[in-house]
Amino acid sequence: MLRRSFLRGAAAAGTLPFLPARPALAQNARASVLRYVPQSDLTIVDPVTTTAYITRHHALMVFDQLYGLDAQLKPQPQMVEGHNVEADGTLWTFRLRDGLRFHDGEPVRGRDCIASIRRWAQRDSLGQALMARTDAMSAPDDRSFVIRLKRPYGLMLETLAKLGPPVLVIMPERLAATDPAQQMPEVIGSGPFRFNTKERLVGARVVYDRNPDYRPREGGAVSWAAGPKRVHFERVEWQVMPDPGTAAAALQNGEVDWWENPINDLLPTLQGNPQIVTQLAGRLGNLGTAVMNHLYPPFDKPAVRRVILEALTQEDFMAAAAGDDEKLRRTGVGIFTPGTSMASDAGLDILTRKRDLARAKKDLIAAGYKGERVVLMSASDNPVLGALGEVMHDLLQRLGMNVQYVVSDWGTLVTRRASKAPPDQGGWNIFSTTWVGLDMTNPVGEQVLRCGGQKGFFGWPDIPEIETLREAWIEAPDEDGRQRIARDLQAAAMVQVPYLPLGQYFYRTAYRREIRDIVQDQFVFWNARREA
16 A cells, blocks of 8 residues: 555556657767666766666766676676686786777876775775785886785685676776775776866766776676666757656656666556567666664664564565565565575564564564654655655554654765764664665675674674674685575574565566667666667
């Protein structure tokens, strides 16, 4: 019911007469421009300072990566021409491809790579794992860099190919010198597109121009972030829409070419248009999470967090996210993406047994809840996140919690979640967000499982048991060992509750039929072309 009431207005908007189309572009101009409706506005342009996917999408256009992750989750050389490993796995030497240049004309040098890795590693769990094992990094010449380890690190290439936010990209050394807690002063990368700052209109439009100096890697298959990044559009415009109905009308009218995340209620209308193609946005789906602030009551208490976990029903959240199609949602989901090697059923009885809200209300008081105001944040410009917020609001109220429901655009929420101030002084207590399944496949890449206190994810959980298990997972000698540790991790997470797992859902992306060769499972803009 909550989902239906939340989305009814948007769905109804899709049935209204279409908006008048803007004046048509000349045919040759239209062919050279791709117009895209993103999940939200781009408010943070520095990929190191946030885990927002919209910023990751932006980063992959403007910057490039040392290695690109392919659809088989295998790192492939991207900016790197090749590497050598010596000294029993403790000495790695990387050589860059010839002709790499930043958008300001400067060549990409080995020292730029080192500076970029260092800055990124301060904000990413894989990066922190690498740096904890690194003795030194150096750049013996402009086209190479060296990482000398204290001991072997089996995840080296997976780390340098980090695709999930914060994504590892290479920027000029002068920009990589920026405090990783602060946004860099300008956006200069070496990627296939240039960020057009002059035409950026906050809340309405983001523009990227093709980088004429970009040299795609030679050979290899285009797959996820790997392979040649060949650009067929002179310009990509992100058009921020006020609501789903407007986006649906624009796509049907041909005013835009691609809509990242149409709500499921509008899919029948879009699928009924022969000029529109819809397809699953990713084979690993998305996982919902509710992030809690561990610094302040009431979620500083593990017992309180556990009562919420015992009370929530994943089906409610996933029905809100995915709609009526049961094939697009999955419940009984733990902390790892279902169907991947680290997923298991360890400790999941807490999610699947019968719910008793009356008992949970009593348990909440016994756990130490004293009526504190709970600041629940939710996003207004992302239908899925908004729907998850509505369900969470309803749950917390039914549990008898004193909820202050703060609804804002996603960019404002992302900014506020970085605040460590008390909730009544501009801080927060809880919000819901989602993660691409790729980013929830292992305990090191999973951001919300970082439980190192001030070095952890937003909410700053401090749970030594989980950190010890994460470290053991990195050091495990084989897949069987990692799987055993992953089971122990999930069991511990169901007791300590670093965050609330809300289930898995799938959604479709939609684009005009004349747009061809879109890279599967990723929102990137190379390779795509318009059929004449």
